[in-house]
Amino acid sequence: MDAISFGKAGLGGWRASVADAVAGPVARRAPVTDDQVRAAVGALFLALSVTYVVSSVKRLAAR
Structure with a gap:
C-alpha cells in the first residue's frame, strides 16, 4: 500500500467532495498532483x- 492509497482510504461521501x-486549486499553486x-x-x-474514536474510548x- 502506498501513501496515496492510504490517504484516499479516508475519503468517502462529503469528505471526497471536499477533497x-x-x-485542483491547491495542485495549481503547489508542486503536487491532484491525487497527492x-x-x-x-x-x-x-x-x-x-x-475521535480513541478519545471516545478513553x-x-x-x-
Missing part, C-alpha cells in the same frame, strides 16, 4: 476520525 473541491492533495486531505480526515473506559 475534490480543494485538489486528495490523499493528504483523506489522511487528515482519517487521522481526525481515529483521534472517556468510556474512565467511567
